[in-house]
Amino acid sequence: MKYIEWRDEFEGYLSGLDEAERRRVLSYYAEMYADKRDSGLSEDEAVAQFGAPYDAAQKILDGEGAKKCDDAKTDDTQEKEERAHFSSEGAVDALEINGALGNIILNFYDGEGVNVDYPATSLIDYKVGQQGGKVVITHKKIKFKGVNLKNKIIPDMIIQIPRHLTPDVEINLAAGAIKLDGGDYGNIKAYVEGGALTTGQFNCSDAQFITDAGKIEIGGAVCHRMHAEINAGKLHAGSIYGSTADIRVNAGKLNVDEADCKRTEICVSAGKAEITLCGAKEDYDAEVKKVLSSCNLDSRSVNCERSVKAEVSLGSLTVNFTQAT
Amino acid sequence: MDVQIKKGVLDACVLYALKGGESYGYKIINDLKGIIEISESTLYPILKRLEQSGALETYSRQFNGRLRRYYTLTPLGEQKLGEYKFDFEAVILIYKKIFGEKQ
Numbered sequence: 001m002k003y004i005e006w007r008d009e010f011e012g013y014l015s016g017l018d019e020a021e022r023r024r025v026l027s028y029y030a031e032m033y034a035d036k037r038d039s040g041l042s043e044d045e046a047v048a049q050f051g052a053p054y055d056a057a058q059k060i061l062d063g064e065g066a067k068k069c070d071d072a073k074t075d076d077t078q079e080k081e082e083r084a085h086f087s088s089e090g091a092v093d094a095l096e097i098n099g100a101l102g103n104i105i106l107n108f109y110d111g112e113g114v115n116v117d118y119p120a121t122s123l124i125d126y127k128v129g130q131q132g133g134k135v136v137i138t139h140k141k142i143k144f145k146g147v148n149l150k151n152k153i154i155p156d157m158i159i160q161i162p163r164h165l166t167p168d169v170e171i172n173l174a175a176g177a178i179k180l181d182g183g184d185y186g187n188i189k190a191y192v193e194g195g196a197l198t199t200g201q202f203n204c205s206d207a208q209f210i211t212d213a214g215k216i217e218i219g220g221a222v223c224h225r226m227h228a229e230i231n232a233g234k235l236h237a238g239s240i241y242g243s244t245a246d247i248r249v250n251a252g253k254l255n256v257d258e259a260d261c262k263r264t265e266i267c268v269s270a271g272k273a274e275i276t277l278c279g280a281k282e283d284y285d286a287e288v289k290k291v292l293s294s295c296n297l298d299s300r301s302v303n304c305e306r307s308v309k310a311e312v313s314l315g316s317l318t319v320n321f322t323q324a325t
Numbered sequence: 326m327d328v329q330i331k332k333g334v335l336d337a338c339v340l341y342a343l344k345g346g347e348s349y350g351y352k353i354i355n356d357l358k359g360i361i362e363i364s365e366s367t368l369y370p371i372l373k374r375l376e377q378s379g380a381l382e383t384y385s386r387q388f389n390g391r392l393r394r395y396y397t398l399t400p401l402g403e404q405k406l407g408e409y410k411f412d413f414e415a416v417i418l419i420y421k422k423i424f425g426e427k428q
Contacts, residue, residue, distance in 0.1 A: 025369065027392075027394075028350065028365075028369055028394070029365065031349070031350060031351075031391070031392075031393055031394060032350055032351055032365050034389075034391055035349070035350070035351035035352075035393075036351065038389065039351070049364075049365075050365060050366075051364065051366070055366070056364075056365070056366040057366075059364070059366035059367060059369075059370070060366055060369055060370065062370070063369060063370020063371075063373065063374070
C-alpha cells in the first residue's frame with residue numbers, strides 16, 4: 001500500500017477528532033514515515049509497520065478517550081497550557097490560522113517550512129501568509145461568542161525569523177499584542193489600529209509605523225528611511241538611526257530617546273512630541289514653522305551635514321540634544 | 326496486561342527514553358526496542374498525555390528539509406520518573422510477597 005493511500009484511509013477514521021488534533025496526528029505520522037524512510041525502509045515496509053489504518057486510528061482514538069478522563073481530574077490551569085500543533089513539510093505559500101488565543105509562536109525556517117504553536121480557541125482570527133520570505137500577519141476580527149471571556153482576550157505573539165532571511169514584514173494589528181523580535185529585515189510595515197506592537201532592535205531598509213489608536217514600542221531601529229505616523233495613541237522609540245526620519249504626529253504622543261539621521265522631519269498637527277537628537281544644536285540646520293503651538297527650536301541654516309525640519313501647527317514639540325551647547 | 330498497569334509501565338518507559346536528553350518519536354520507539362515493543366499508535370497518546378501533564382516539553386526543529394518534533398523531560402517529568410522508580414520498587418516487593426517462592 002502506498003503511504004498516501006494509507007494516510008487517506010487513516011484520516012477517514014479520525015473524523016471524531018477536532019481539526020487541530022487531526023492535523024497534529026497526521027503530522028506525527030508524516031514525521032514517523034519520513035524517519036522510517038530515512039532509516040532505509042521501503043515505502044511498503046514503512047506502511048506495513050504502521051499496521052491497518054483502522055487499528056492505528058482506533059488506538060489514537062482510545063488514547064483520546066483516556067485523555068478525556070484525565071482532563072476531568074485536572075484543574076482549570078491545565079487547560080490554558082494546552083496547545084495545538086501544526087507543522088508542515090516543504091514550502092508553504094500561505095497559512096491561515098483561525099481561532100487562537102494566548103501565546104502564539106511562529107517559527108519561520110528559511111521559507112521552507114512553517115511551524116505554528118498555539119492554543120486553540122475561537123475568539124480571535126489570525127491570518128498568516130508567507131510568500132517567498134514575506135511575512136504578512138493580520139491580527140483582527142475579534143469575534144465574541146457566548147462564553148466567559150475572563151481576562152484572557154489579549155493574545156501574545158512572538159515572531160522569530162532567522163537573521164539571514166531578511167524578509168519583508170507586514171503587520172496589521174487591530175487588538176491584542178504582537179512582539180516582533182529584533183533582527184535584519186527587508187522592509188517593515190506596521191499598522192496598529194489598536195493593541196500594542198513591540199519590536200526589538202532591528203535593521204531594515206524602509207520602516208513604516210502607523211498607529212491609529214494603539215501603542216508602538218520600538219526597541220531600536222537602524223534603517224534607511226523611517227516613517228512614523230501617530231494619528232492617536234502612542235509611539236516610543238529607543239533609538240532611530242538612518243538616512244531620513246519622517247515623523248508625523250496628528251494626535252497622541254511621540255517619544256524618541258535618541259535619533260541620529262541625516263534628515264529629521266517632524267510634523268506635529270496636534271498632540272505632543274519629544275525627540276532627542278544626537279550631537280549638539282550647532283550640528284543641525286533647522287527649519288521651523290510654528291502656528292499656535294510651541295517648539296523650543298528656532299530656524300538656522302549654516303550648511304551643517306544634518307538637518308532638522310519641524311512643522312508644528314498645534315500641539316507641542318520639544319527637541320533635545322545629547323550634547324550641550 | 327491490565328490497562329492501568331500497562332499505562333504506568335509505558336509512561337515510565339517513555340520518560341526513561343528521554344532521560345538522556347531530547348529525542349523524537351521514531352528514536353524513542355527504537356531506543357525502547359530492547360525493553361518494550363511499542364508501536365507508533367501506542368506512543369502518540371503517551372507523548373500527548375505526558376506533555377499535557379507537564380512532564381515533557383516539545384518543540385519542532387528543522388531536520389533534513391522537514392520539521393521534526395522533539396521532546397525533552399521537564400523537571401516535573403524527571404520527578405515523575407523518580408516516583409515511578411519508587412512505585413516499581415514497592416511493586417517488586419509486593420510481587421515477591423505474593424508470587425515469590427517461600428524461603
